[in-house]
Amino acid sequence: MRISLRKNLYLRAALLTLILIAGMIIAVGFGSIKIETAAVIDEFANYLRGLKTDSPNAMIIFDIRIPRILFAAISGAILSLTGMLMQTVSQNYLADPYILGVSSGAGMGAVFCIITGAAQIFAPYGVYVGAFFGATLATVIVVRIAGTSNNPIKLVLIGMGISALFSAFTMLEIYGSKNEAQVRSAMFWLMGSFTGIQWAMVPITFAVLMMLMIFIWLFRHELDLILLGREEAQHLGLSTERMQQAVVLISSLAIAITVSIAGIIGFIGLVIPHIARFIGESRHAVMVWFTSLIGAVVMVWADVMARSMFSPEEVPIGILTACLGAPVFMQIINRQYKDS
Amino acid sequence: MNIIEVKSLSYAINGKKILDNVNAVFAEGKITAIIGANGSGKSTLMSFLSKTRRSANAVYFRGQDVDKISAEHYALQVSVLPQRQKMxxxxxxxxxxxxxxxxxxxxxxxxxxxxxxxxxxxxxxxxxxxxxxxxxxxxxxxxxxxxxxxxxxxxxPELILMDEPTNHLDVKYKLALMKTLRAYGKTVIIVLHDLSLAIQYCDAVVVMVAGKVLTQGKTAEIMQPALLEKIFGVPFVKFERDGRTYINY
Known part of the structure; x- marks a missing residue:
């Protein structure tokens, strides 16, 4: 039997998984201190044999690089899946948490909580709570203003407005703050970064990713229907409104967690679902795997670039994804929305 | 037996009457065409039949108020082909x-x-x-x-609602569609612009003018040139060839 990559979805998914795992191992070597892949594999082998080493390499690998790479992969998958959900619910392939202003909303909420001290009420999850309210607020505003408009550009423009507004609020909050220690840095909340990712942050993001994937898997057929058309879905007996509310809630939560930890990272949620549809197919049962795998692969490599382009200096990941993603965004608009 | 009955249905947007006291019945197992000029309220009437709009006790499916039938349950009995939207x-x-x-x-x-x-x-x-x-x-x-x-x-479904399904179709597929619907044997309510299709394949016709049902009944009785001229404002001719009836303008 001849196995064809073109026909076999499982094979393509397996190949992507392999690329992801290999990429994550190779990525361990990159950074301000370069560690050869052979040395990385040595350290892994030692670890697996139970030999503890206190070499500087081991410390860099196990305490800094691995949690960071895991976080990059997980957050890449989360951002991509959230973008996919937003594109489905709005039936608009230009939707993305960054473009619709949801990430800015989360950033504003987080900063607000830190500066007003409200974060202490819900400690240690105060920042997450603030980000969640900000993200939900932004999403609700987008949905309210855009209504049932099926003009894809209108939704994007409203999102831009919301993004501008919330970014301005964030800067105002930071600017007005007397206590600089409360604010990590203005740039962090406007442009994301993976600096300072620790092991403790990995489980919570992984839980969010699992929640997203299970949600999409359970409702894969409902999401297919909505993507086909809201009216069509209603005629087939689906309550599209309830589905939309569930998506708003779950994507706000996902964005809140990633923005709280890594700041605003744009365009991943926009671009990755397009690639996933191209390599996989449009059904959500397939999209959930391809979107998360490709999102993880791209983010791991984007992070490698961010760490090594101007080594030992580091480029914030948000700037890098914007540099790569913005031209793709413009290209999508140019190709899909020709003047009639 | 009627599968759907519409009783005194009126509907207005910003004071403009789109549907004005519409009464209509649709017989079970028959193909009924809804015809009328643009803006006569055909699609709006369809949106009430498909439960897209709430009808306020004016539309009954097998004697039951459609507002009281859940969307899930309605979908088991009624399928809807809306006017094509962008996908x-x-x-x-x-x-x-x-x-x-x-x-x-x-x-x-x-x-x-x-x-x-x-x-x-x-x-x-x-x-x-x-x-x-x-x-x-x-x-x-x-x-x-x-x-x-x-x-x-x-x-x-027991009932198929179609709003101008022949719009994008070549002649060959228009005819094929109508034949398929006939062969399906269940109730069909179809908005049609092509009057020749209506006369050849539909059992009954509902004629709409300015938000009202002007008349309804068996196709052969309704589809007369004099009436059609009144509706569409252009003269019509009706002729028979090889035992089939055609209508043209």
């Missing part, structure tokens, strides 16, 4: 047709082998079985229309 999704043909089985599907489960069998049959009946693996983006407007018609048939 972003790039599904495969077989996946779209399979979605017609959604009302029958158990929550969180996949479509069953039975569902796949039924949707294959639907694809065969509209002649798209060879295109089953193709993606919508590789298809013409008329082909997509046939996919959506297959989806409506896969729903195995």
């Amino acid at each position: 972003v999704a790039d599904f495969r043909v077989e996946d779209v047709v399979l979605m017609g089985r959604f009302p029958y599907k158990k929550k969180f489960r996949d479509y069953t082998a039975e569902d796949r069998k039924i949707s294959r049959r639907a694809m065969e009946s509209v002649g798209i079985i060879d295109m089953a693996k193709r993606k919508l983006s590789q298809m013409s407007g008329g082909e997509i229309q046939r996919v959506l018609i297959a989806k409506a048939l896969a729903q195995e």
Whole structure:
């Protein structure tokens, strides 16, 4: 039997998984201190044999690089899946948490909580709570203003407005703050970064990713229907409104967690679902795997670039994804929305 | 027996009457055409029949107020082919047709082998079985229309509502569609612009003018040149050839 990559979805998914795992191992070597892949594999082998080493390499690998790479992969998958959900619910392939202003909303909420001290009420999850309210607020505003408009550009423009507004609020909050220690840095909340990712942050993001994937898997057929058309879905007996509310809630939560930890990272949620549809197919049962795998692969490599382009200096990941993603965004608009 | 009855249905947007005291009955097992000039309220009437708009005790499906029937339950009996909207999704043909089985599907489960069998049959009946693996983006407007018609048939409804389904279709497929609907044997309510199709394939006609039902009844009685001229404002001729009736302007 001849196995064809073109026909076999499982094979393509397996190949992507392999690329992801290999990429994550190779990525361990990159950074301000370069560690050869052979040395990385040595350290892994030692670890697996139970030999503890206190070499500087081991410390860099196990305490800094691995949690960071895991976080990059997980957050890449989360951002991509959230973008996919937003594109489905709005039936608009230009939707993305960054473009619709949801990430800015989360950033504003987080900063607000830190500066007003409200974060202490819900400690240690105060920042997450603030980000969640900000993200939900932004999403609700987008949905309210855009209504049932099926003009894809209108939704994007409203999102831009919301993004501008919330970014301005964030800067105002930071600017007005007397206590600089409360604010990590203005740039962090406007442009994301993976600096300072620790092991403790990995489980919570992984839980969010699992929640997203299970949600999409359970409702894969409902999401297919909505993507086909809201009216069509209603005629087939689906309550599209309830589905939309569930998506708003779950994507706000996902964005809140990633923005709280890594700041605003744009365009991943926009671009990755397009690639996933191209390599996989449009059904959500397939999209959930391809979107998360490709999102993880791209983010791991984007992070490698961010760490090594101007080594030992580091480029914030948000700037890098914007540099790569913005031209793709413009290209999508140019190709899909020709003047009639 | 009537499958749907509309009783004194009125509807206005910003004070402008779109539907004005509409009364109409649709007989079970028959194909009924709704005809009328643009803006006469045909599509709006369809939106009430399809439960897209709440009817406030004016539309009855088998004697039951449609507002009191849940969307899930209605979908088991009524399939709707709305006027074509723009579509972003790039599904495969077989996946779209399979979605017609959604009302029958158990929550969180996949479509069953039975569902796949039924949707294959639907694809065969509209002649798209060879295109089953193709993606919508590789298809013409008329082909997509046939996919959506297959989806409506896969729903195995008692009643099919179609708003100008022949719009994107070539003559060949227009005729094929009407034949398929006849062969399906259940109730069909169809908005038609093509009066020749109405006269050849429909059992009954509802004529709408300015938000009102001007008249309704058996096709042969209603489709008279004098009446059509009054509705559309141009002269019509009706003629018979080889035992079939044609109407032209």
